[in-house]
Amino acid sequence: MIDNLRVGEGFMDNMVDLRSCSIEELENLSLELGEKKFRGKQLFAWIHKGIESIHNMANLPKDFKVKLNQVSYINNMDILKILESKLDGTRKYLIVLKDGNIIESVLMKYKHGNTVCISTQVGCKMGCSFCASTVDGVKRNLTSGEIIGQVLTIQNDIGQRISNVVLMGSGEPLDNYEEVIKFLETVNSPLGLNISMRNITLSTCGIIPKLLDLAHRNLQITLAISLHAPNDVLRNRIMPINRVYNIEKLLDICKKYIKKTNRRVTFEYSLIRGFNDKREHAIELSEKLKGILCHVNLIPLNEVKESGLKGSKRERVYEFQKILKKNGIDVTVRRELGSDIDASCGQLRKGYIESMRK
Numbered sequence: 001m002i003d004n005l006r007v008g009e010g011f012m013d014n015m016v017d018l019r020s021c022s023i024e025e026l027e028n029l030s031l032e033l034g035e036k037k038f039r040g041k042q043l044f045a046w047i048h049k050g051i052e053s054i055h056n057m058a059n060l061p062k063d064f065k066v067k068l069n070q071v072s073y074i075n076n077m078d079i080l081k082i083l084e085s086k087l088d089g090t091r092k093y094l095i096v097l098k099d100g101n102i103i104e105s106v107l108m109k110y111k112h113g114n115t116v117c118i119s120t121q122v123g124c125k126m127g128c129s130f131c132a133s134t135v136d137g138v139k140r141n142l143t144s145g146e147i148i149g150q151v152l153t154i155q156n157d158i159g160q161r162i163s164n165v166v167l168m169g170s171g172e173p174l175d176n177y178e179e180v181i182k183f184l185e186t187v188n189s190p191l192g193l194n195i196s197m198r199n200i201t202l203s204t205c206g207i208i209p210k211l212l213d214l215a216h217r218n219l220q221i222t223l224a225i226s227l228h229a230p231n232d233v234l235r236n237r238i239m240p241i242n243r244v245y246n247i248e249k250l251l252d253i254c255k256k257y258i259k260k261t262n263r264r265v266t267f268e269y270s271l272i273r274g275f276n277d278k279r280e281h282a283i284e285l286s287e288k289l290k291g292i293l294c295h296v297n298l299i300p301l302n303e304v305k306e307s308g309l310k311g312s313k314r315e316r317v318y319e320f321q322k323i324l325k326k327n328g329i330d331v332t333v334r335r336e337l338g339s340d341i342d343a344s345c346g347q348l349r350k351g352y353i354e355s356m357r358k
């Protein structure tokens with residue numbers, strides 16, 4: 001059984017990564033180590049309280065802790081750097097994984113609670129031209145324990161509960177599907193962090209077979225689609241995935257998703273100066289989305305120097321919003337948080353890695 005449990009990739013081989021285990025897997029591990037099954041639930045509760053040492057699990061027998069230490073570990077992460085916005089308290093974290101890889105997570109403080117934006121891969125292979133996360137490609141997938149570890153690490157750091165999660169950091173969540181699904185089930189567990197599915201947003205560029213599977217799971221999360229263009233000609237130029245799954249196929253699967261889950265879908269649209277922000281683009285987008293239970297989130301683009309793309313001016317953003325509204329589309333402009341710190345997804349990590357290479 002221990003051999004079948006997920007372990008970290010290339011490090012601590014043959015040791016069980018406790019943060020990546022479900023309750024059932026921890027119950028089986030307890031039985032295998034000669035303990036009662038209920039110890040698995042206790043173990044799960046400790047792990048998801050954010051405890052960083054098996055030794056400190058107060059209600060577990062001493063000899064069980066000794067055995068646990070021999071076969072398993074807690075995949076703790078170190079905070080390398082924190083940048084805090086003086087404007088709104090947004091905190092960007094650079095986090096080091098056990099194998100030395102670096103990922104980025106963000107804490108945003110809203111009136112309705114603390115939200116974290118977390119990564120699902122080290123880098124990303126999807127190649128969207130406006131995104132810093134993809135400049136060096138993907139290094140590896142994160143395990144479910146490393147995805148949940150970001151929430152636990154930040155929660156421990158601020159000493160406050162995290163109530164909302166957005167999977168919108170580095171990586172394409174549906175390109176690491178199994179681990180992301182395990183993460184969703186784990187973070188939602190009442191014995192663990194107990195974060196409601198409705199408080200979780202998963203953002204994807206649109207890998208259709210996985211979206212179909214996700215619809216069938218009917219998880220009640222919020223699905224956010226990175227759309228960023230009103231037609232295939234433009235989307236092909238900035239998002240390579242569109243050559244495989246074009247807008248028509250994407251909107252078709254979104255309709256199926258809505259029918260199955262009864263949940264409104266969000267479309268993310270980054271406004272790029274002179275590229276996708278014209279009046280005719282807003283009209284075309286309105287026509288495409290007409291009749292779909294959806295919401296459009298307009299994002300003033302954060303510049304990534306490699307791409308040369310620039311964000312639209314404020315007036316253009318509001319003009320675009322006005323046209324969508326007039327055409328009956330529910331639309332908001334995303335509030336810019338942390339604009340005084342390295343703001344866009346993947347930029348902080350990239351900047352850090354570059355400075356290390358110099």
Ligand code: SF4
Pocket residue numbers: 124125126127128131132133134169170171172204205226
């Ligand atoms: S926008 Fe998302 S899917 Fe596209 S490259 Fe960046 S992280 Fe990957």
